[in-house]
Amino acid sequence: MAHHVDSEVGRLRTVMLHRPGPELKRLTPRNNDSLLFDGIPWVGRAQEEHDAFAEALRGRGVEVLYLGDLLTETLSVPDARESAIADVLADERLGQALRGIVRAHLDGLDGQDLATALMAGLAHEELRTGTGLAYMMMDRHDFVIDPLPNLLFTRDSSVWIGEQVAVTSLAMPARRRETSLTGLIYRHHPRFTATTRLYEPGLESVEGGDVLLLAPGVVAVGVGERTTPAGAERLARRIFAGKLAHTVLAVPIAQERATMHLDTVCTMVDVDAVVMYPNIADTLVAYTITDDGEDPRVTGPRPFLAAAAEAMKIDVLRVIDTGLDPVTAEREQWDDGNNTLAVGPRLCVAYERNVETNERLMEAGIEVIAISGSELGSGRGGPRCMSCPIDRDGAD
Numbered sequence: 001m002a003h004h005v006d007s008e009v010g011r012l013r014t015v016m017l018h019r020p021g022p023e024l025k026r027l028t029p030r031n032n033d034s035l036l037f038d039g040i041p042w043v044g045r046a047q048e049e050h051d052a053f054a055e056a057l058r059g060r061g062v063e064v065l066y067l068g069d070l071l072t073e074t075l076s077v078p079d080a081r082e083s084a085i086a087d088v089l090a091d092e093r094l095g096q097a098l099r100g101i102v103r104a105h106l107d108g109l110d111g112q113d114l115a116t117a118l119m120a121g122l123a124h125e126e127l128r129t130g131t132g133l134a135y136m137m138m139d140r141h142d143f144v145i146d147p148l149p150n151l152l153f154t155r156d157s158s159v160w161i162g163e164q165v166a167v168t169s170l171a172m173p174a175r176r177r178e179t180s181l182t183g184l185i186y187r188h189h190p191r192f193t194a195t196t197r198l199y200e201p202g203l204e205s206v207e208g209g210d211v212l213l214l215a216p217g218v219v220a221v222g223v224g225e226r227t228t229p230a231g232a233e234r235l236a237r238r239i240f241a242g243k244l245a246h247t248v249l250a251v252p253i254a255q256e257r258a259t260m261h262l263d264t265v266c267t268m269v270d271v272d273a274v275v276m277y278p279n280i281a282d283t284l285v286a287y288t289i290t291d292d293g294e295d296p297r298v299t300g301p302r303p304f305l306a307a308a309a310e311a312m313k314i315d316v317l318r319v320i321d322t323g324l325d326p327v328t329a330e331r332e333q334w335d336d337g338n339n340t341l342a343v344g345p346r347l348c349v350a351y352e353r354n355v356e357t358n359e360r361l362m363e364a365g366i367e368v369i370a371i372s373g374s375e376l377g378s379g380r381g382g383p384r385c386m387s388c389p390i391d392r393d394g395a396d
């Protein structure tokens with residue numbers, strides 16, 4: 001089955017989400033910073049919020065695939081299972097004796113429990129007794145397999161451009177192992193076996209939250225905390241080699257947590273309109289990279305909106321004027337007010353708490369499906385972060 005995504009706003013047909021699970025129960029005040037959460041979510045409520053998100057999408061005719069289910073199904077392929085286990089055993093913190101104990105533990109698990117261990121991690125105390133220096137010197141609460149609470153944000157660990165999938169190269173150590181799971185799914189799951197790979201983990205950093213498909217043939221890539229200039233360059237070269245776009249815009253964003261990805265400050269809500277953090281709308285710039293034979297041509301920087309409109313061959317890329325005072329704008333940006341997921345042109349999912357941004361969107365003729373995200377948002381991600389579109393209709 002061929003999959004296809006060439007815009008942010010074409011009618012959404014299939015999306016991959018991750019229903020938060022036991023990996024969130026690993027978060028404590030001691031590890032939440034390094035695991036990239038700003039608080040300790042109430043897991044049951046986060047699941048309810050997430051179920052409502054998925055239901056809102058299904059209600060609009062979107063097929064929802066869950067990463068956890070795809071992973072479990074993938075692990076029924078013997079090669080996939082072996083490669084998943086080999087991957088966690090390669091962790092150099094284990095040492096030979098403990099590696100043997102973890103191997104025996106994982107070998108005893110069925111597909112579903114193995115998927116859970118790969119996602120939620122494994123604490124020392126969950127192992128039956130063992131021997132060896134690493135085993136004996138670890139605290140019972142130490143992880144022998146680290147949990148992956150940020151799997152929730154499926155946007156970042158893979159991104160579809162045209163009919164190809166980029167399995168990304170995640171910047172933060174707490175997230176790197178996520179792509180061994182998405183990589184496995186795309187390699188072995190029957191639904192994806194014929195898919196061409198656009199990018200792989202281990203290359204220069206690129207995260208999906210930085211990739212915005214402005215229009216067929218035009219891709220914007222945020223460059224900041226998560227995607228490096230070298231990552232954007234490599235991605236652009238591969239996009240051109242695959243004839244997936246003619247222009248890539250590299251967009252510098254502040255290297256801060258509040259703006260970790262381009263989609264924290266700008267998402268598309270119509271074929272020619274974005275919602276954007278007002279405090280940066282006038283200052284955002286872009287370098288234009290175009291396909292020019294062997295070496296791509298780079299020009300700029302120039303104002304983002306002008307560069308984008310030109311590449312998209314439209315007169316203007318409209319910015320929905322949220323008209324917010326800078327303090328409200330900053331508060332709603334932090335709570336992912338600009339991080340909308342378009343289900344189709346002029347129809348998007350947004351967190352209900354961003355009352356003012358949503359009101360302005362509606363005044364501008366954008367229908368907003370408001371979902372609650374008080375717990376989901378504690379990891380700093382909104383509807384767009386929590387979704388990986390796999391199929392969209394053409395945008396026009």
Ligand SMILES: NC(=[NH2+])NCCC[C@H](N)C(=O)O
Pocket residue numbers: 035036037150153155156172175208209210260261263264379380381382384385
């Ligand atoms: N596309 C996004 N904006 N993703 C948000 C990811 C949030 C996650 N806690 C992180 O820090 O990586």
